[in-house]
Amino acid sequence: MQQSDALPAKAKGTSHQTAVPPKTGKWKNIMMDLKRDKHLYVLIAPYMLLFFIFTVLPVAISILISLTYFNMLEFPRWAGWANYSRLFLDDDIFLIALKNTLIFAVITGPISYIACFVFAWLINELRPKVRAFMTLIFYAPSISGNIYFIWQIMFSGDAYGIVNGFLMRTGFINEPILWFQNPKYTLMIIIIVQLWLSLGTSFLAFIAGLQTVDKTLFEAGAVDGIRNRWQELWYITLPSMRPQLMFGAVIQITASFAVADVAMNLAGFPSVQYSAHTVVTHLIDYGTIRFEMGYASAIATVLFIMMLGSNLIIQKLLRKVGD
Amino acid sequence: MKLAFRLGGEKRINRSWQVDFLLFLLLGLFGAFMAIPLIYAINNAFKPLDELFLFPPKIFVRNPTLNNFPDLFHLMAKSWVPFSRYIFNTVFITFAGTVGHVILASAAAYPLAKYNFRGSKTLFSIVVLSLMFSTQVTAIPNYMTMSFLGWIDTYWAIIIPAFAFPLGLYLMKQFIEQIPMALIEAAKIDGANEYRIFWTVVMPLVKPAWFTLIILLFQMLWATDGGSFIYSEELKTMHYAMGQIIQGGIARAGVAAAVALLLMTVPVVMFIITQSQIIQTMASSGIKE
Numbered sequence: 001m002q003q004s005d006a007l008p009a010k011a012k013g014t015s016h017q018t019a020v021p022p023k024t025g026k027w028k029n030i031m032m033d034l035k036r037d038k039h040l041y042v043l044i045a046p047y048m049l050l051f052f053i054f055t056v057l058p059v060a061i062s063i064l065i066s067l068t069y070f071n072m073l074e075f076p077r078w079a080g081w082a083n084y085s086r087l088f089l090d091d092d093i094f095l096i097a098l099k100n101t102l103i104f105a106v107i108t109g110p111i112s113y114i115a116c117f118v119f120a121w122l123i124n125e126l127r128p129k130v131r132a133f134m135t136l137i138f139y140a141p142s143i144s145g146n147i148y149f150i151w152q153i154m155f156s157g158d159a160y161g162i163v164n165g166f167l168m169r170t171g172f173i174n175e176p177i178l179w180f181q182n183p184k185y186t187l188m189i190i191i192i193v194q195l196w197l198s199l200g201t202s203f204l205a206f207i208a209g210l211q212t213v214d215k216t217l218f219e220a221g222a223v224d225g226i227r228n229r230w231q232e233l234w235y236i237t238l239p240s241m242r243p244q245l246m247f248g249a250v251i252q253i254t255a256s257f258a259v260a261d262v263a264m265n266l267a268g269f270p271s272v273q274y275s276a277h278t279v280v281t282h283l284i285d286y287g288t289i290r291f292e293m294g295y296a297s298a299i300a301t302v303l304f305i306m307m308l309g310s311n312l313i314i315q316k317l318l319r320k321v322g323d
Numbered sequence: 324m325k326l327a328f329r330l331g332g333e334k335r336i337n338r339s340w341q342v343d344f345l346l347f348l349l350l351g352l353f354g355a356f357m358a359i360p361l362i363y364a365i366n367n368a369f370k371p372l373d374e375l376f377l378f379p380p381k382i383f384v385r386n387p388t389l390n391n392f393p394d395l396f397h398l399m400a401k402s403w404v405p406f407s408r409y410i411f412n413t414v415f416i417t418f419a420g421t422v423g424h425v426i427l428a429s430a431a432a433y434p435l436a437k438y439n440f441r442g443s444k445t446l447f448s449i450v451v452l453s454l455m456f457s458t459q460v461t462a463i464p465n466y467m468t469m470s471f472l473g474w475i476d477t478y479w480a481i482i483i484p485a486f487a488f489p490l491g492l493y494l495m496k497q498f499i500e501q502i503p504m505a506l507i508e509a510a511k512i513d514g515a516n517e518y519r520i521f522w523t524v525v526m527p528l529v530k531p532a533w534f535t536l537i538i539l540l541f542q543m544l545w546a547t548d549g550g551s552f553i554y555s556e557e558l559k560t561m562h563y564a565m566g567q568i569i570q571g572g573i574a575r576a577g578v579a580a581a582v583a584l585l586l587m588t589v590p591v592v593m594f595i596i597t598q599s600q601i602i603q604t605m606a607s608s609g610i611k612e
Contacts, residue, residue, distance in 0.1 A: 033441050039517035040434035040443075047431035048446060050487035055453050058464035065463070072467075115353075122350045132598055134350070136591075137358050143538070143594055144587040145546035146562055149569055150364040153576070162363065165380035196357065201490070201539070201605075208605035229342075243609020250454050250610070251490075258457040265566075280459050287463050288551045297463055304460045311455035315610075 059304060066297035076294065083298035094299070096274045097282040100187065101257060104278065105310070107191055109256035112198035116248060119199065120206035121233070135207060142200035151193045152266050155179040183275035186267045190276055193262050198255065202248030209244030213237055246318050250311055257307045260284065279303050364587070367580035368392075375576045391581035398578055399564070404557050406564065413561040416478055417544040420485035424540050425533055427486050432495035433521050437507060447496065451610065453489040462551075469552060480552035485544055491536040497607040498532040499525060531600035538597060542590045561586060 034041070066083055070076035087094050123134045141147065154162045157178040164176040179185045213236070221236050238245065260280035263269075267276035270285070279299060287296035362382065367375065369387040399406030434440065435447050465484065466475075474480040502525060510524045548563040565582040568575050594601070 030441065037438070037440040040438055040440050043434050043517065043521060044431040044446070047427040047487055047492060050427070050483065051450070051453075051489065051492075053468065054465055054484040054487055055461060055489065056449060058461035058468070059456075061464040061467075062461065119350065119353065122346055134354060135598065135602075136595060137354050139594065140361060140591050141357060143542045143590045144361070145542070145590065146548075146565065147361070147364055147583055147587045149565075149579075149583065150360045150367075152569075153367070154360065154363065159378050160376050160380050162380050162382065165378060169379045196360065199357070204601060205605045205608045208602045209609065211602065212606045241609075243611050244605075246610040247608050254455055254457050258459060260459065280457075283459060283462070287466070293463055293467075300460050300463060304456050307456040307460070308452070 062297045062300045062304070064297075065294055066301045068294045070293040070297075072291050072293055079294060083295050084302075086295070087298055087302065093274055093277065094279075094282055097277045097279050098302075100275075100277055101259065101279040101306075103187065104191065104194065104259045105253075105256040105306075108194045108198060108259070109253055112195055112256065113202070113249060113252040115195065116199055116203040116252065117206050117245070120203055120210055121237070124207060124210040135204075138199045139203060142197050142203075146261075146265070148193050148197060148262055149265060151189070151196075152180070155189055155266075157181065180267050181272055183271075183273045186271060186275040190259070190263050190266060193266065194256075194259055197262070198252065200251070200255075202251045205244045205248050205251075206241070209241040210237070213240045242318065246315055249314050249318055253311050253314060254307055257303065257310070279306075361587075364580060364583055367577070368584040370577060370580070372577055375580075391577040395568075395578045395581050398568070398575065404559070408557055409559060409561045409564040412478075412558055413545060413547075416481050416547065416560065417541055419478070420482045420544045421537055421540040423482065423486040424488055424491055425536050428488070428491040428495050428536060429499075429526060429529065429533075430521060432492055432499050433525050434517075435492075436496045436499035437502070437504065450489050450492055450496075454493060466551060474552075476553055476555050476558065478558065481544070481547055481549065485540060488540060488543070491539060494535055494539075494604060494608055495529065495532050497609070498529055498535075498604050501607055502528055531603040534597040534600040535604040538590070538593055538601060541593060545586070545590055 065076060067079060067081070068076035069079045069082075119138055123131050123138070126134060156164070157176060157180065159165060159168060159176045161176065161179075163179070164173070167173045168176065177185070179189060217236050217240065218232060221232060226232050226235060258280055259278050263271065263276040263278055264281055264284075269281060271277055279302065283296055283299040283303065286292045286299060290296075359382065366382060366384045368391055369389070370384045371386060371388045371390065374381070374385060396406055399409075435443055469475050469480045472479075474483070506524060506528075507520055510520045515523070546562055547560055548566060549559050553559060561582070565579065565586060568582055569579045571579070
């Protein structure tokens with residue numbers, strides 16, 4: 001009974017088998033626990049120290065700085081909500097950036113998520129050798145670094161670009177289109193490239209998840225009256241994969257709000273009429289070019305709230321899949 | 324029982340070949356969409372200059388040449404920093420960052436996966452939450468931290484934060500959870516301490532997860548261009564050099580394709596070799612309720 005604190009909730013173990021001595025106050029208990037588990041703390045310390053310095057504290061610092069004027073030279077001055085009111089009321093370009101970011105997120109987020117699942121699901125039905133090959137084809141763009149610059153060449157504005165060449169030869173257009181100089185097309189091309197790059201970690205997680213679905217469930221399902229593959233998908237496959245589906249959602253949502261590198265490299269920075277300007281490129285503009293750190297931190301905080309908020313909402317919804 | 328067995332023994336329920344055909348046609352079409360830009364990039368690296376500027380443009384090369392590769396080194400030999408220096412920078416950053424991350428993340432993942440101790444649950448929830456926002460959110464404070472530490476314009480500004488990449492710890496922890504506690508208890512009875520258990524029992528058992536962390540970090544660091552942290556030319560990376568070559572315009576189009584091919588080949592080959600281990604790790608990647 002004395003070990004209640006030390007004993008694991010599930011099948012986990014304790015670090016040592018030593019019995020905890022009689023209770024002598026809460027504080028003493030904590031000290032005992034810390035002492036008993038000191039090896040565990042030593043193991044996690046290096047990682048956690050760096051994790052706090054480079055990920056956790058910066059979020060807090062960023063929120064604090066967003067309430068100040070700060071230019072990296074003078075000591076920050078308190079500004080209250082001024083940065084935020086300027087952002088939403090006086091900064092038309094931020095509103096364009098916000099609109100573009102939401103368009104990217106609403107289109108690439110769900111489509112890439114569904115694509116990750118659908119392709120994983122189809123690939124899973126193939127024979128192992130073909131499966132490995134198709135996995136490579138779909139996954140390769142996302143690990144090939146900045147190879148997406150090839151899209152710039154494919155959509156190049158002269159007649160030597162593959163896309164212009166094809167459209168001209170087939171007679172759809174008579175002269176080459178300047179794809180990245182025309183705001184009408186930039187957003188669309190970046191969405192296509194972003195989707196091309198989006199079959200990454202979640203796609204692999206789904207393939208792995210599909211391979212671990214308990215095969216006997218399908219047999220039991222057939223007895224229980226499941227008639228076709230769509231019912232099988234909805235009632236058996238999806239619910240058994242719920243943990244991977246939730247993991248994949250986190251990865252895809254976060255990525256869909258973070259569009260910046262592709263937009264900057266393909267459409268230029270700043271892009272024509274800000275047609276490819278996003279919240280992140282706005283942040284880069286104020287943070288690394290204008291050095292208005294208070295304002296840039298306000299942008300970062302808005303981005304943080306958007307990403308975390310949509311992730312938490314989607315996690316709630318996904319818990320209902322197949323219920 | 325007998326009925327269930329018989330039904331299950333058949334090739335699963337109602338799969339009409341028409342639907343099968345449509346679905347795999349879809350897979351083939353999208354597979355082509357994924358593959359064509361890559362095939363085009365590979366072909367461009369072997370095209371002589373006159374083939375890069377043809378009308379109508381062609382995807383495939385007709386008279387392949389290897390000249391773009393020596394041209395790359397000639398071009399860069401005249402530049403401020405020899406190309407080999409860019410290669411060294413990228414390889415060093417990638418290697419150091421990846422090794423450090425695999426060791427630190429695994430060391431932290433083992434206690435979090437196998438023990439309940441004060442703070443363990445909270446710490447892990449914070450790691451999961453940190454998967455829900457991207458690194459741009461923390462970029463400004465990190466820039467200030469780096470300048471405070473005097474790490475601006477050094478390799479460390481890229482390498483050290485990579486050690487604490489959250490996704491790696493997350494995947495490693497989920498994978499270590501599957502190791503039976505009995506193995507760890509047995510080692511303890513034999514007199515091993517936690518550090519020994521981590522290094523000699525746990526680490527050898529999680530090799531598939533190493534490869535996963537390696538490929539994730541490798542791909543991230545291999546593609547770094549130094550960002551706002553590095554401005555000395557002699558510390559810049561291959562991706563930065565590639566950007567410069569691409570901006571060189573028409574005359575360098577073949578060389579740019581050659582660098583792109585070099586950069587792309589390494590992570591792709593690594594994935595081909597480690598694919599099955601990575602899939603094995605990803606099976607445990609799910610967020611549990």
